[in-house]
Amino acid sequence: MDIELSSEARQWQTMARDFADEYLQPHEVEAEHNGGVLSPELTARNKARAKEIGFSRMDMPKSLGGLELSIESQVAVWEQLGRVTNALAWCFAEPQSWMLEACSADQLQRYVLPLMRGEAHDCYAITEEGPGSDVAALSATAVRDGDGYRLNGEKWFVTSANLANYFWFQARVEEDDSDALFFIDQGTEGVEIIDTPTFSHTYAAHHPTYRFKDVWVPAANRVGKAGDDMAYTRAWFRRERLMIAARSCGAAARLIEEASEFARHRMVGGEPLIDKQAIQMMLADSATELWATRLMTYEAANAHDRDEPLRSLHMRCSMVKLYASEMANRVADRAVQIFGGRGYMRENVAERFFRELRVDRIWEGTSEIQRLIIAGGLKKRGLEGM
Ligand SMILES: Cc1cc2nc3c(=O)[nH]c(=O)nc-3n(C[C@H](O)[C@H](O)[C@H](O)COP(=O)(O)OP(=O)(O)OC[C@H]3O[C@@H](n4cnc5c(N)ncnc54)[C@H](O)[C@@H]3O)c2cc1C
Structure with a gap:
């Protein structure tokens, strides 16, 4: 049941399949019995191999050290990684090409490129308890305060926050009545974890609930410009x-x-x-x-x-x-x-x-x-x- 793929996609399909078969699949049951977590040695080994293959560089341009793979090739990779349970394939961060348009040069240096180099992990804080599926109705706010913004809100299901260095935080910006994403570093004053619920799956990546109370970030942490909205x-x-x-x-x-x-x-x-x-x-x-x-x-x-x-x-x-x-x-x-x-x-x-x-x-x-x-x-x- 083969599908005709480009030679590039075929090559990446094989590499991803080998990685899934040799490095990940044999350790699924061990992860299942251990809260989704593998030993530090195996975790480090898998991360090192994923980095060596270049999974984190798939969607980044060559000018920044990326591989600039076709989306077809990237789908071929994720299809093979999808064969593995317990999210063992989530052993690398994945900077995405839209970030190049969204982020300033400074943000690329501070937040995006460290993902590509395997030096950082990110997480997305979008969903809220009340609006849920209706992301256009989010209630988190960003209010101008000096050279930055004061952020407030409560975010649910923040996948991988326990492993991440920073959040992409979505809020309504008061001054221009539109939505925007903000970078918030883990450990910033006012960021508080209020619950770590357990879910049906057994993953090392958790999905905690966070409260962001009067969190101040510099204006340079706002992603995009007024009007970019969602x-x-x-x-x-x-x-x-x-x-x-x-x-x-x-x-x-x-x-x-x-x-x-x-x-x-x-x-x-x-x-x-x-x-x-x-x-x-x-x-x-x-x-x-x-x-x-x-x-x-x-x-x-x-x-x-x-x-x-x-x-x-x-x-x-x-x-x-x-x-x-x-x-x-x-x-x-x-x-x-x-x-x-x-x-x-x-x-x-x-x-x-x-x-x-x-x-x-x-x-x-x-x-x-x-x-x-x-x-x-x-x-x-x-x-x-x-
Ligand atoms: C394990 C896990 C990880 C997650 N990770 C993240 C993350 O990293 N970052 C993040 O921001 N969010 C994350 N989410 C949140 C996820 O995207 C939301 O759970 C999802 O969008 C649904 O929102 P809700 O749970 O509030 O459900 P609700 O919006 O309350 O929906 C409940 C039910 O009503 C239905 N419904 C809602 N609106 C309508 C409508 N207009 N018409 C018909 N039916 C409707 C829904 O389809 C659903 O069946 C995660 C969720 C889970 C469970």
Whole structure:
């Protein structure tokens, strides 16, 4: 079930697959039993290898020491990394190309390039308790104070904040009545962690709740200019949605492979499970849905490489995120069923993915929000304009 890829993408696909198979996959169960955390030696080894391969440099321009890979190649990488549970692939930071447009030269030096060099990690503080999915209604504020801004707000689900050096913090800027992102360094006065809830998955990266009370940052920490509003948050969403689709394809492929392998050897009533039609139906549906999802995901990646209009890319990212995350959840459900009781054990990849993939229908905009975006585009521009 191969897809024709450029030779660059093929090469990166192989490198990412080797990394996933050799460095990450063998340690999934160990991570599962240990709160998602690997030993310091393994963690350091994985980070060093990820850095050596250049994962952090994929989306950065060559002029700044990046690799400037096509989006097709980056999707190929994230698809393979998506085969691994427990977020073990999150062993590198990922500066994204939209940051070049968004950030000043000083911000690139202080915040973005350290991500690329493996010297820093970031996290995104956007979601709030009240507005939730409605990111246009956020209530965090930024008020001018001398040479800087005074920031206030409470942010939920700040992924990786326990491992991050700084936040991208979204707030409503009083003076120009628009939204903006701000850099806030960890440890700045007024930044307080108020809860670290536990979630269904077992990841070393936590999702804490933070209170930001009268946090002062210099004006140089404001990202972009008045009027940019949510443009960069949307750029981040697009990127994350596309890569969620890629990871969903990788996870589904692994699940189909492992469930088929199990069914080939599991004897039921004197014959292999894979010869039972009920099992064959589940595997056939899974393989077909994966094939369709991979085609649409790579087409969405190629649309980025072709520089298609932003509106159209925004639609496609929503569509692939919606379809791929729901596809992977269906596949995980079937895989658990094929494994039977074994599929309910934490040692089993199907059990782990069954829990882990669920959030892909929630974060970076729920399935319902993706449908609203898609329906909004359809209403405004029709199918031709999507
Ligand atoms: C593990 C995890 C990690 C996360 N990491 C981050 C992070 O790093 N940074 C960050 O900023 N956020 C993060 N989030 C937040 C995530 O993006 C939100 O949870 C998500 O956008 C949904 O918001 P909500 O939880 O407030 O749900 P709600 O907005 O309360 O939605 C509840 C339900 O109502 C539906 N709904 C809402 N509005 C509508 C509507 N208009 N029409 C129809 N149905 C609607 C939703 O689809 C959902 O089914 C994370 C969340 C989780 C669970």
